[in-house]
Amino acid sequence: xxxxxxxxxxxxxxxxxxxxxxxxxxxxxxxxxxxxxxxxxxxxxxxxxxxxxxxxxxxxxxxxxxxxxxxxxxxxxxxxxxxxxxxxxxxxxxxxxxxxxxxxxxxxxxxxxxxxxxxxxxxxxxxxxxxxxxxxxxxxxxxxxxxxxxxxxxxxxxxxxxxxxxxxxxxxxxxxxxxxxxxxxxxxxxxxxxxxxxxxxxxxxxxxxxxxxxxxxxxxxxxxxxxxxxxxxxxxxxxxxxxxxxxxxxxxxxxxxxxxxxxxxxxxxxxxxxxxxxxxxxxxxxxxxxxxxxxxxxxxxxxxxxxxxxxxxxxxxxxxxxxxxxxxxxxxxxxxxxxxxxxxxxxxxxxxxxxxxxxxxxxxxxxxxxxxxxxxxxxxxxxxxxxxxxxxxxxxxxxxxxxxxxxxxxxxxxxxxxxxxxxxxxxxxxxxxxxxxxxxxxxxxxxxxxxxxxxxxxxxxxxxxxxxxxxxxxxxxxxxxxxxxxxxxxxx
Numbered sequence: 001x002x003x004x005x006x007x008x009x010x011x012x013x014x015x016x017x018x019x020x021x022x023x024x025x026x027x028x029x030x031x032x033x034x035x036x037x038x039x040x041x042x043x044x045x046x047x048x049x050x051x052x053x054x055x056x057x058x059x060x061x062x063x064x065x066x067x068x069x070x071x072x073x074x075x076x077x078x079x080x081x082x083x084x085x086x087x088x089x090x091x092x093x094x095x096x097x098x099x100x101x102x103x104x105x106x107x108x109x110x111x112x113x114x115x116x117x118x119x120x121x122x123x124x125x126x127x128x129x130x131x132x133x134x135x136x137x138x139x140x141x142x143x144x145x146x147x148x149x150x151x152x153x154x155x156x157x158x159x160x161x162x163x164x165x166x167x168x169x170x171x172x173x174x175x176x177x178x179x180x181x182x183x184x185x186x187x188x189x190x191x192x193x194x195x196x197x198x199x200x201x202x203x204x205x206x207x208x209x210x211x212x213x214x215x216x217x218x219x220x221x222x223x224x225x226x227x228x229x230x231x232x233x234x235x236x237x238x239x240x241x242x243x244x245x246x247x248x249x250x251x252x253x254x255x256x257x258x259x260x261x262x263x264x265x266x267x268x269x270x271x272x273x274x275x276x277x278x279x280x281x282x283x284x285x286x287x288x289x290x291x292x293x294x295x296x297x298x299x300x301x302x303x304x305x306x307x308x309x310x311x312x313x314x315x316x317x318x319x320x321x322x323x324x325x326x327x328x329x330x331x332x333x334x335x336x337x338x339x340x341x342x343x344x345x346x347x348x349x350x351x352x353x354x355x356x357x358x359x360x361x362x363x364x365x366x367x368x369x370x371x372x373x374x375x376x377x378x379x380x381x382x383x384x385x386x387x388x389x390x391x392x393x394x395x396x397x398x399x400x401x402x403x404x405x406x407x408x409x410x411x412x413x414x415x416x417x418x419x420x421x422x423x424x425x426x427x428x429x430x431x432x433x434x435x436x437x438x439x440x441x442x443x444x445x446x447x448x449x450x451x452x453x454x455x456x457x458x459x460x461x462x463x464x465x466x467x468x469x470x471x472x473x474x475x476x477x478x479x480x481x482x483x484x485x486x487x488x489x490x491x492x
Contacts, residue, residue: 026077026382027062031070038071038217050476051209052366052395056080059396066380072217074100076370076389077379080396082403082427084380088392089368089433096372098389101219102212103370105234106299108242113292114439115300118372121284123435129293130439132267136181137443146180148339151454158455161489163464167310170451174306177447182297183248184263201303204233208478211370211391245294249287265290297440305444307364307481312452315358317461317487318469319410325350327492330457336492340453342446349422351453353412355445359430361410362472364479366395368432394429403427462488 029037044054055078058067065081079085088094096118097103099111107116114126150173157169179185208230214221215229222231252265258274261267271285283289316323333347334340345352369391376386384390399407403425404414417423431441438444463470464486473483 024381024383025075026066026068027064028058028068028070036070036072036217038211038214041069041071041211045209045476049474050366050480051211052393052480055367055391055393056396066382071211074098074216074389075385076211076391077384078391078393079379080393081380082397082400085368085392085394085397085429086427086433088371088379088390089429089436092435093374093377094371094390095435096374096387098370098372098387100212100216100389101222102208102216102234105215105231105238107292107295108238110288110292112286112289113296115296117292118374121289124284125289125293126435126439128271132264133181133440133443136264136267137446144341146177147450150176151339151451154451154455155458158459158489159491161459161491163486163488165484165486166313166455166461166489167306167484170309170455171306173451174302174309174447178297178301178305180263181443182264182294183252184266201237201299202481204230204237204478209476211389241295241298242291245291249290249294265294268293300438301440301444303481304364304479305447307479308359308444308448309451310482311362311364312355312358312448313455313461314470314472314482314485314487315362315410316456317463318472320462322354322410322412323456323461326354326456327460330453334453334457336457340450340457342450344453345449348453349416349420350412351449352422353415355448355452356415356424356428356430357410357412360398360404360428361408362480363395363398363430364481366393366398366480368392368394368429368436371436397427397429400427458492460490460492462490464488 029040031037041051041054044057045051048054048057055067058078059065059080065079065084067078067080069076069078079088097116103116107113111117114122114129117125154169154173158164158166208215211217213230215231215234218229221229226232249265252269256266256269256273258270261270268285268290272287272290316326329348329350330340333344369389371390371392373384373386373388373390377384398404401407415423415425431438431444465488470485470487473485474480475483
C-alpha cells in the first residue's frame with residue numbers, strides 16, 4: 001500500500017515538473033498521468049452533445065481561443081478562434097497529417113491517398129485528383145442522365161407520401177452517382193455489398209472522433225478489447241473496401257483501352273501506363289495510391305453528402321416559412337415538370353442561401369483535422385512544437401456572432417444582397433480552406449443542389465401530425481448526422 005501511494009505521488013510530481021519544463025503552451029485541463037484528458041473530454045462531449053461543443057466550452061472555461069489537451073501520449077492543440085483558424089488553413093506549416101494507430105489502420109498502413117497523407121507526393125496527387133474530378137463531373141451528359149434516373153427512382157420511393165423516413169430514399173442515389181463517377185458503372189448488381197460497408201462506415205463514424213478515439217490514445221488496447229476499441233470495425237471495413245475496390249480496379253485493368261478513358265479509375269490507369277509527363281514519378285501513380293484514394297472518396301463523400309441532405313430535409317420541415325419561399329423560387333425558375341440542372345443555380349439565389357445557412361449551423365464536419373505541425377512555430381504567442389497534432393473547430397467560426405449576428409437563428413436572407421443575388425460570406429468555412437480544402441467540394445455542392453431541389457420541387461415536407469417540429473437529435477463522432485426521424489411527405 002505504501003509503495004503504491006509513493007509511486008502515485010512520484011508520478012504526479014514528475015508530471016508537474018514535466019509541465020513546468022514545457023515551452024509556453026496554451027491553457028487546458030490538468031493532464032493526469034497515463035490517462036491524460038481523454039476520459040474528461042469524452043464525458044464533456046456526451047454531456048454537451050458533440051465534441052465541437054465541448055471544445056468551445058473548454059475555450060470559454062480557460063478564456064482562450066486555443067487550448068491544449070493530453071490524449072494518451074500525444075499533445076493535442078484545439079483552436080476555436082476564427083481569425084486563427086483562417087490563418088492556419090492558409091499556412092503550410094499546418095498542412096501535415098499525424099500518423100497514429102487509428103490513421104494507420106484507416107489507411108491500411110500506407111502513407112498514400114489524398115486525405116491522410118502529406119508531403120510532395122500528396123501535393124502532386126491532390127492537384128491531379130481535383131483536375132480529374134472536374135473532368136468526370138456533372139458537366140458530362142452521362143452524369144446528368146444518371147442524375148435524372150436517380151431522381152426518378154427517389155420520386156418513385158416517395159410517391160405514396162405519408163409518414164416516413166427520407167434518408168433511405170436518397171442514400172442509394174448518392175452511392176450511385178459517386179460510383180458511376182469513379183467506375184463508369186452503376187452499382188446495382190453490388191448493392192448488398194455496398195450496403196454492408198455503408199453500415200460499417202456509419203458504425204465507424206459514431207465510434208471514433210477526430211482525435212482517433214481510445215485506439216489512438218492507447219494503441220495496445222486493440223489486443224485487450226478489439227471490439228470496444230473499434231479495432232474490429234476498422235479491420236472489417238478495410239477488408240470489405242479493399243476486396244470490393246480491388247475487384248473493380250482489376251476489372252478496369254482487364255478492359256482498359258488507351259484513348260477510351262471514361263471514368264476516374266481509367267484516367268488513373270492512363271497515368272500508370274502511358275503518361276510521359278509522369279514517367280519520372282513512379283511512386284505517385286501506383287495501385288496502392290489508387291486504392292487509398294478511392295477509400296478517401298468513399299469515406300468522405302457518401303456519408304457526408306447523405307447526412308447533409310438528411311439535415312436539409314429535416315430543417316425544411318421545421319421551417320415552413322423558408323420552405324414556402326423555396327417552393328416559390330423553384331416554381332419560377334424550373335416549373336413543375338422538368339428536372340433541375342446546374343444552369344438553374346444562378347437563377348435560384350434563395351435556394352443557394354438555404355443550402356449555405358443550413359450547413360453553417362449544422363455542418364457535418366464541424367471540426368477540421370487532424371493536422372500535424374510541420375515545423376516549430378508560434379500561434380497567438382504560444383509555442384507549438386513540430387509534430388504537434390492540431391484540430392480546428394470550424395463550428396466556432398461559423399457560429400461567431402461577429403460574422404453572423406444571432407448565429408443560432410436559421411436565416412438564409414444573410415446571403416442575399418441588396419440586388420437580390422446570392423452573396424456567400426467570406427468568413428464561412430464549409431469544405432475547408434487552403435490546400436487542404438475538400439478536393440471534391442464542387443462535385444459535392446452540385447450533387448446536394450440537384451438532389452435537394454429535385455425532391456423539394458415535387459414535395460412538401462412537414463412534421464408528423466400532432467407535432468410542431470421534428471426534434472434535431474444528432475449522432476456525433478468523426479462527423480455528425482441526424483438520428484433516424486420521421487416526417488410527413490406530401491406531394492405538391
